[in-house]
Amino acid sequence: MKLPQPANKWVTDTARTCLGAPVNFTANDLTCVRGGRLVFQALGFQVAAGSVLVLRGPNGCGKSSLLRLIAGFQAPAAGNFLWDDNSINNDPDGHRARITYAGHLDAVKTAFSVTEGLMFWARIGGMGDPKAVAEALDLWGLGPVANLPSAYLSAGQRKRLNLARLSLSTAQMWLLDEPTVSLDDGAIGTLMTVIGEHQAGGGSAIIATHTDLALNATNTLNLEPFTAFQTDVPAS
Amino acid sequence: MTGFMELVRRDIRLAMRQGSGMYWTLMFFLLTITLFPLGVGPEQAILGRIATGVVWVAALLAAMLSLDRLFQADYEDGSLELLALAPVPMEIIVLAKCTAHWITTGLPLAIAAPFMGMMLNMDPAGFLILTGTMLLGTPILSLIGGIGAALTVGVRRGGVLLSLLVLPLYVPTLIFGVIAVDEGVNGLGAQPHIMLLTAMLLGAIALAPWASAAALRLNME
Numbered sequence: 001m002k003l004p005q006p007a008n009k010w011v012t013d014t015a016r017t018c019l020g021a022p023v024n025f026t027a028n029d030l031t032c033v034r035g036g037r038l039v040f041q042a043l044g045f046q047v048a049a050g051s052v053l054v055l056r057g058p059n060g061c062g063k064s065s066l067l068r069l070i071a072g073f074q075a076p077a078a079g080n081f082l083w084d085d086n087s088i089n090n091d092p093d094g095h096r097a098r099i100t101y102a103g104h105l106d107a108v109k110t111a112f113s114v115t116e117g118l119m120f121w122a123r124i125g126g127m128g129d130p131k132a133v134a135e136a137l138d139l140w141g142l143g144p145v146a147n148l149p150s151a152y153l154s155a156g157q158r159k160r161l162n163l164a165r166l167s168l169s170t171a172q173m174w175l176l177d178e179p180t181v182s183l184d185d186g187a188i189g190t191l192m193t194v195i196g197e198h199q200a201g202g203g204s205a206i207i208a209t210h211t212d213l214a215l216n217a218t219n220t221l222n223l224e225p226f227t228a229f230q231t232d233v234p235a236s
Numbered sequence: 237m238t239g240f241m242e243l244v245r246r247d248i249r250l251a252m253r254q255g256s257g258m259y260w261t262l263m264f265f266l267l268t269i270t271l272f273p274l275g276v277g278p279e280q281a282i283l284g285r286i287a288t289g290v291v292w293v294a295a296l297l298a299a300m301l302s303l304d305r306l307f308q309a310d311y312e313d314g315s316l317e318l319l320a321l322a323p324v325p326m327e328i329i330v331l332a333k334c335t336a337h338w339i340t341t342g343l344p345l346a347i348a349a350p351f352m353g354m355m356l357n358m359d360p361a362g363f364l365i366l367t368g369t370m371l372l373g374t375p376i377l378s379l380i381g382g383i384g385a386a387l388t389v390g391v392r393r394g395g396v397l398l399s400l401l402v403l404p405l406y407v408p409t410l411i412f413g414v415i416a417v418d419e420g421v422n423g424l425g426a427q428p429h430i431m432l433l434t435a436m437l438l439g440a441i442a443l444a445p446w447a448s449a450a451a452l453r454l455n456m457e
Contacts, residue, residue: 071321074457096321105314111253123242124322 023048025173025204030079032065038228039065043079045221047173047206050199052215055208057223063208064104066223067175070206071101100171102179106162110151114142114161117150122168136167140190155182163187166194174198174205180213239324240332247336261341262348265298269352280357287358288366288417294352295345295370296406299377302341303402304395306333306385307452316389320456326449330386334378334445342374365420365430369413372433379444380405386451409436 025047032039039062047053055063069076072088072095081088081095088095109117118137122128137146140160145153153161159182166174174195180188192214195205199217207213251258272290273283310316310333319329349370350363358366384402388394412429420426 071317073317073320093323097323099321101317101321103314103317105312105317107314107318109250109313109315111250120242120246121318124239124319124324126238126323 024084026082026085027070028079028082030066030069031077032062032069032074033077034065034074040223040226041078041228043223043226045219047204047219049172049202049204050217051204052195052199052213052218053204053206054213054215054218054220055206055223056210056220057227061223061227063223064177067101067103067177067206067208071099071175072096098172099175100166100169100173101175101177102162102166103177104181106158108150108153108158108161110149112150113147114150114153115146117161118164118168121165125165125168127168127170132168136164139167139194140164141187156184156187159183160187163191163194166198172203174203174207176205176207176209178208178210180209180211239322240328240335243319243324243329243332244336244339247333248339251336251340258340258344261298261302262344264301265294265345265348266352268294268297269355272356284357284359287353287356288362288414290356291349291352291358291366292370292373292410292413295342295349295374296377296403296410298345299341299374299381300399300402302337303378303381303385304388304398306337306382307389308385308394311389311455316452317456320453326452327445330382330445330448330452331441334375334382334448337382338375338378342370342378346370346374359421362417362421365417365426369416369426369430369433372430372437373409373413376409376433376437376440377406379440380409382448383444383451386448386455389452390455409433412436 023046026044027046028044030043031041032043043066045053055066057063065074068074070081072092083091083095083098107121109120112120114137115133119128119130119133122133134143134146137143140163142157142160142164145157150158150161159179163179179191183191188211195207195213195215198205199215269290272286276282276286307316310319320326322329346367349366353363353366354360381398381402384398384405387401388398391397412433416426416429416433419429
């Protein structure tokens with residue numbers, strides 16, 4: 001496929017602010033094609049340790065696709081990702097160990113109790129400390145339903161159960177796809193606290209969202225100018 | 237290795253809780269075999285002659301029955317994406333899921349097989365060989381079936397397509413499984429066929445997870 005020349009380099013440059021902290025994740029000239037359709041092109045950004053990159057843009061502009069590219073579910077049609085100046089393709093296992101992904105699907109097994117569900121993900125990630133799991137459930141307000149089969153959870157509670165994995169994660173970079181959907185104010189507050197602590201420990205996050213997040217050290221990246229269907233090309 | 241054991245344990249627990257996998261497969265196996273005396277007639281000599289083949293074919297079909305959910309349940313609820321990002325290679329994940337599938341379907345079939353043979357007037361000399369070849373053959377069914385299940389993971393109601401993909405690949409297992417029992421009963425020795433089945437099992441363990449993992453990665457794009 002012949003791709004048109006990127007007409008919006010200027011947005012790429014403004015997105016490359018890094019808040020004075022060492023940059024450890026870089027994306028260069030990304031192009032994403034899904035189902036034969038060009039989603040976005042010429043997209044570049046950097047994520048510094050301890051910072052959060054908020055992805056914005058209308059539905060269908062490729063926020064989820066970008067997160068899936070970073071998670072490695074799909075390879076970009078063009079461009080590359082660097083971690084500390086090394087391409088992630090050189091060390092896919094290392095890249096997987098550095099990221100935690102929470103997508104639209106909550107990965108909740110209805111036949112398992114709430115504790116069993118979280119315990120499995122903790123164990124397969126290599127840390128099955130029952131006390132830490134119980135603490136994470138309490139933190140996310142799931143303590144009272146810890147022994148209930150997950151089939152009886154509400155949508156918000158399922159989301160909490162999925163996000164509770166973050167409290168057990170040692171990954172450096174979190175990829176969150178609309179994490180606030182169906183959460184109540186209390187749970188959003190918990191999420192902000194957990195992300196804040198993650199940042200304080202030098203961790204970073206890339207979050208696709210439509211709501212305003214009360215976070216420090218955030219960069220915002222609007223994907224709309226990079227999409228294929230935008231018509232208003234700014235003059236350079 | 238811990239990841240492998242963790243996943244095997246989880247899948248067995250899920251299969252037990254949801255009941256479906258284990259008991260329905262076994263009941264299907266039993267019912268299918270019960271149909272043969274009704275269809276063929278109660279002639280003992282004829283039933284004894286076809287017993288091995290009937291038990292094996294019923295086992296192939298029963299093992300197929302639960303295959304379409306092997307990866308699909310995890311694919312649909314998002315667990316597969318998280319498993320793909322876990323610090324466990326995709327090939328090991330596939331191997332773990334096939335192992336759990338075998339323990340919940342193939343193993344009960346192998347244990348039930350001699351009783352089904354008894355029902356069909358099979359020569360008692362063949363019971364041990366039948367169980368042995370089933371123990372070797374049913375894991376091959378889970379592993380090869382895993383490739384089909386991985387390829388059709390994104391297809392809704394992919395059960396029929398899965399059968400079309402996988403049944404032809406089951407033919408060698410069926411042939412050697414049945415011949416081993418027949419030759420063993422006739423005193424010609426089942427050993428060469430059992431060795432061939434073992435070779436096929438080892439080959440399947442070594443190769444099938446790679447094919448399944450590649451198919452799953454493709455479907456996750």
